[in-house]
Amino acid sequence: MHLVSNSTEQNHIIEHPVAQNTKVAPKHDEPATGSKSSANASSQRQLLVLAKKFSLNAAFLPENKQAPLEDRAYRRKKLDELRKQQNMEAIVLRAIQYCSDETITDRADQDWFSSFVTLAEGISNKSMQELWAKILAGEVSQPGSFSLKTLQTFRTMSITEAKLLAKACSLAMADARKKNIRVISGAYQVPKLFNFFNKQRQQRLDLNQAGLNYADILTLADNHLVFEQETESHPLTKGEKLQFNYNGKQLSFIAKKADCILTFYKFTPIGTELAHLIADNQDESYLSAVKTQLSENFVIEG
Template sequence: MVKISALNSQQRLLQLAKSQLGSIRSVNPATASDAPEQQGNFSDKHHLLAARSGAASSAALTLAQRAERRLQMQRERQQYNLESIMTLALEYCTDQVSTQDVDPDWFQQFCELVLEISNKSMQQLWAKILAGEIASPGKFSLKTLHTLKRMSYKEALALQQAVNLSCKTRQDPSARIYFGYIRKPSLWRVLTGKSRAVLNLNQFGLSYPQILSLIDIGLLHSSEIESGELPAGQVLNWQYQQLHLNGTISSKGVVLQYYKYTASGAELLPLLSSQPNQAYISALKQLLTGIISFS
């Protein structure tokens, strides 16, 4: 094992790749002439897919030769994906340098998991993870890597929508998605029907099927979370994107409801750029006006 000295993040990544993989070639995924996607010039999509699988080989080749050609093309695609992600990771490397080295077992599993990642957006996400791990070894668990491996591009978009609705509080800095509240039953609330209020998150870009998919792959907890009864007079300090909200509980027996990220979900959140949803935060404030006095 080659000892990785105290270098900057890019040098450390290059040395890690050399010690574990032999080397990587600097790749520009958008222009690389040997990209598997650019081999051949077929106008018909079916012919293109057949070429990528190795099935559209010369008729002169035997069945065994065609199988060998398909396996060779697969290995080339995997190597191209790996090198593309390594090159992207170099761009995401920061000046932050840790005194610790990246766990070689972690890096080996990372390389195995990205071999079939060809979607460019997903490659960027994996590259950010590698750059983050170089800067701070141990930041991303192997469990998170395997969770991300299960994630489709569609599920990645769902996670992005969830990030756009995520808040934190000073009392608990873990991100969560607030959607409603419950008040302990009383005769007046039973008569008026005002014991519970919820937001339809679908109106703000996060549908219930998306929530279920994030739960299924282990990024959100499997059930809605309740805050526990909050006493009247308790001060809440929320941060939504760059907006700070301060409020005081004005009603007794209040319980806030939210979705909470798992440990893997929390590790992935900082990798995504969030877009504030003003309609969501305005609707949330209006929903909570009866129980929280905002300053």
Template structure:
């Protein structure tokens, strides 16, 4: 049987039309239409007005989304400087999902002023929707133990009499956080790049682990066990706290199986 020719992708097939549409939306299609009665200066003014109208629409959409998610509970007015920075950074956010995220930040700032720093807003402005999804996934896998720093737990190491120091790790890629995603989070300054290890866990004493409000306890069965993890940066902690997502059961199950030889992970 003669194979059918591959059907061209719609976006590739119509790329000229797509480019024309994008140019018209941004007021940049003057030369694409041939001779124009408008001068470059006139066309610049039209583009400037389109850009300003788009920024106004972006801000009004974010305000509307924040208003929809707000309740009638008591709130406080955000710091004026913070609000000025927020509006200046948010005005160019066009993607609906990112607009929703910025709206949630504003709504939370009214409930709890100071929960998101200006530095975190600037870092968020650099992020794409894909970056935000990566951080959201890392946040879902993250946990707290010992202090308020969020950590991404991925294994442990322990000493043996015969084999010396041994490490055991799970694959974060199996939980939709591939190494390329980790590299991107490193690049954005949301995760510290170094693989870190905890102090030695005392045998028999439970270690409290908190996965987005879900409490677990690790009961080490032997001495010499240290947990392996990546630590979120200060800004990574701030932004991750805005992306509450339940820790996936498959990750907790695999982590429990990984730790089984040296400790029992139990829900509290």
């Protein structure tokens, strides 16, 4: 899936300081939820729009026009329930499109579904709803695909962090079963007396040029999607081959010398589960850099 949200889904808030102790009221000639788009409105107007949408705008009205506090609380609770119901119906409707009406599967876990609803019902962003729908369809089609820990992690992710995961997936290589996923960061040959002064013994890929800098990796690590520390392959013998699936493309890394090692950032189990939500999307420039910059120690075929 391409994680590109519509501009109408994410308002660009223009910060504008509001003097303290200033009571702001909606303009009578411009309703707080008027037909005008609030995407480019002032921060005051955007707050008024949100307050009215969530039934929290009574403080902006004269006291003689305010409904009783109990009524306002009831209205807000009812609106919240309706919004959650609407969100879940939209997610289920999207999920059914990814389910088969022929393949027989094991019975879905009702406790898992109950937890899923609790975590997903507050999601109104359409792009995120699409991903939650894929999670639901994946779990129903193959129970055990997504753990509750993964759901809890995903619930705290923003659309920006989800896009960052998609970027990492566009660079990631997996084994045949896609159980181990990693972003290759370089390669080197184990230092020995005969190669110690060889400047080409070690190569580093510039992930920043591929759109994934170290700060991004730290963000992914904070979200428990990748491990912060680099990992290494075992030392390969000359001619030994490692097979990878790069977003649907089969690649072979063949060691040109003895004791060659690949370095990479490895996805966590949570990151691996969520990576299955992202459609294959190869980054040809990154693949070209891998083949060119690691050529001292590896022949890369595919």
